Amino acid sequence: MFFGILVAILSAVLVVYVYFKVFLYTYWDNFNVETIEPTFPFGSIFKIFTGHFSLSGCVREFYEKCNGKFAGIYFVTSPAIFIKDPELVKLILVKDFNSFTDTGLYLDEKKEPTSGHLFRLKGERWRTIRNKLTPAFTVGKLKGMFTTITDVADQLKIHLSEECDGQNIDVSDLTTRYSADIIASTIFGLENNSFKDKNNDFILMAKDLFVSESFLRICKGALQVFFPTILSYFHPETVKNAQDKFIYHMVKNVIEYREKNKVTRADLMQLLMQLKNKGKISDEDKENDLSVFDEKTNNEVTLSLNEIAAQAYTFFFAGYETTSTTLSLLLYECAINQHLQKNIQKNIDEVLDKYNGAITYESVSEMEYLDRAISETLRKYPPLSFLARVATKDYVIPDTKVTIKKDMRVLICVDGLQNDPKYFPVPNKFDPDRFLPSEVSKRPQFSYLPFSEGPRTCIGKRIGKIKIAVGMAMMLRNFNFDICKNTEFPIKFNKMSFLIQAQKPIVLNITKRVEEKE
Numbered sequence: 001m002f003f004g005i006l007v008a009i010l011s012a013v014l015v016v017y018v019y020f021k022v023f024l025y026t027y028w029d030n031f032n033v034e035t036i037e038p039t040f041p042f043g044s045i046f047k048i049f050t051g052h053f054s055l056s057g058c059v060r061e062f063y064e065k066c067n068g069k070f071a072g073i074y075f076v077t078s079p080a081i082f083i084k085d086p087e088l089v090k091l092i093l094v095k096d097f098n099s100f101t102d103t104g105l106y107l108d109e110k111k112e113p114t115s116g117h118l119f120r121l122k123g124e125r126w127r128t129i130r131n132k133l134t135p136a137f138t139v140g141k142l143k144g145m146f147t148t149i150t151d152v153a154d155q156l157k158i159h160l161s162e163e164c165d166g167q168n169i170d171v172s173d174l175t176t177r178y179s180a181d182i183i184a185s186t187i188f189g190l191e192n193n194s195f196k197d198k199n200n201d202f203i204l205m206a207k208d209l210f211v212s213e214s215f216l217r218i219c220k221g222a223l224q225v226f227f228p229t230i231l232s233y234f235h236p237e238t239v240k241n242a243q244d245k246f247i248y249h250m251v252k253n254v255i256e257y258r259e260k261n262k263v264t265r266a267d268l269m270q271l272l273m274q275l276k277n278k279g280k281i282s283d284e285d286k287e288n289d290l291s292v293f294d295e296k297t298n299n300e301v302t303l304s305l306n307e308i309a310a311q312a313y314t315f316f317f318a319g320y321e322t323t324s325t326t327l328s329l330l331l332y333e334c335a336i337n338q339h340l341q342k343n344i345q346k347n348i349d350e351v352l353d354k355y356n357g358a359i360t361y362e363s364v365s366e367m368e369y370l371d372r373a374i375s376e377t378l379r380k381y382p383p384l385s386f387l388a389r390v391a392t393k394d395y396v397i398p399d400t401k402v403t404i405k406k407d408m409r410v411l412i413c414v415d416g417l418q419n420d421p422k423y424f425p426v427p428n429k430f431d432p433d434r435f436l437p438s439e440v441s442k443r444p445q446f447s448y449l450p451f452s453e454g455p456r457t458c459i460g461k462r463i464g465k466i467k468i469a470v471g472m473a474m475m476l477r478n479f480n481f482d483i484c485k486n487t488e489f490p491i492k493f494n495k496m497s498f499l500i501q502a503q504k505p506i507v508l509n510i511t512k513r514v515e516e517k518e
């Protein structure tokens with residue numbers, strides 16, 4: 001009996017195996033396209049399910065294995081395409097963007113209201129919301145929020161002076177607190193000080209969102225990219241999570257409080273409130289007009305509370321870990337290479353001496369070497385290591401007979417391109433001078449994509465870079481960072497993480513600079 005069942009199961013598996021091999025995993029062979037060998041039954045993303053890698057690791061493997069300009073892959077059974085060549089990347093992200101407008105991530109605004117944010121929105125709806133949000137990220141608006149950022153940097157400086165001088169400190173924790181406080185302040189208008197109040201609700205929620213990369217979360221992340229429709233069948237409560245609810249209620253409370261008490265503040269929430277009440281963000285020439293309490297003045301479509309919460313959620317999600325990781329990795333590079341640290345400090349000192357020590361939008365914008373060091377950190381360690389698109393119509397790859405069919409997924413490996421010796425010789429070497437204009441012009445533009453490119457490029461690029469630059473200027477102006485017995489060298493990364501993440505805390509020794517500058 002038992003033997004009979006076993007034979008029946010094995011036969012069924014064999015039939016399915018043959019079916020996969022002969023009928024499903026031959027799609028790309030039919031078009032003579034190089035293929036990343038699929039493994040039964042999960043195709044080219046097998047290693048996610050065996051717990052070897054997150055999706056980021058799989059995409060990096062596609063980059064290493066792909067010999068030509070692109071390669072066919074299989075998401076379990078669905079054919080998809082991996083793009084390696086920077087010229088083809090340019091077509092997909094920019095020139096032929098109209099055929100690849102969507103990211104193809106899970107989206108169900110009814111069941112999960114916070115899923116209706118820019119990252120996931122599709123087609124016309126994405127375009128409308130993107131157009132409405134873009135004025136919130138201009139230089140003018142950023143300048144208006146600048147002191148909100150420097151206030152947090154001041155708190156960081158006080159914390160380092162009072163509690164960290166001469167100590168071995170977990171800088172990953174330090175930079176996540178800095179990043180979370182800026183987000184709390186610039187997006188939600190909350191004046192947290194998580195250097196002092198170490199366990200405030202906001203920092204606990206933020207850490208929980210990123211720290212615990214459980215196997216289930218990795219699978220959910222993979223489903224969001226590969227099989228978003230499967231997620232739609234779950235009951236809403238299984239999809240919604242505690243962070244969504246936390247953010248929704250925070251947004252609701254802040255808006256209600258401000259509207260009731262007629263409070264205005266120079267932050268993104270105030271601009272989002274303009275979208276809720278007026279349907280648009282006030283013009284650049286009325287820069288200081290953050291009020292939202294006058295009536296709707298035109299026929300602009302306003303955003304609902306759910307829509308506002310969704311955007312606030314993604315600003316938080318997209319800006320928190322990306323900036324804090326970049327900061328901690330740049331501090332790490334400074335600690336292992338004191339020459340680099342001295343060069344950045346020289347640049348910061350020279351500029352700040354001209355501005356009487358004041359960290360302003362203008363002074364930070366003049367720190368060119370620091371800017372190059374930040375660009376190099378984003379090259380060596382891109383926080384988002386791959387980009388995803390879905391074809392919105394059939395698209396023939398130029399000069400080939402290969403069609404990317406409507407609804408087919410497209411992947412681009414940022415990490416692979418930026419660490420390819422063809423474009424960045426000796427990629428492991430940290431060298432800010434790769435970003436001197438003369439060097440930049442030597443390589444293809446689309447080999448460097450930390451913020452992506454084209455209409456869907458990162459909307460928060462400016463604010464992200466400024467947060468990092470202000471934090472670095474404040475820290476390196478006043479402190480030295482050095483390796484200590486607890487520094488892991490060479491650094492190892494968490495293979496199960498979706499975003500780049502060091503496996504262990506980055507611990508560095510922090511000392512006040514002897515010739516401290518005010």
Ligand code: HEM
Nearest residue numbers: 118119315318319322323384450451452456458459460464
């Ligand atoms: C070092 C910091 C950051 C990095 C490296 C980064 C990187 C990226 C990348 C690679 C994308 C994907 C674009 C694509 O699919 O083509 C993206 C999109 C996005 N980022 Fe950022 N980001 C950073 C900071 C921020 C900040 C601070 C915010 C908000 C305040 C933000 C908001 C967004 C949003 C809303 C999108 C979706 C844009 C769209 O689809 O229209 N990011 N970011």
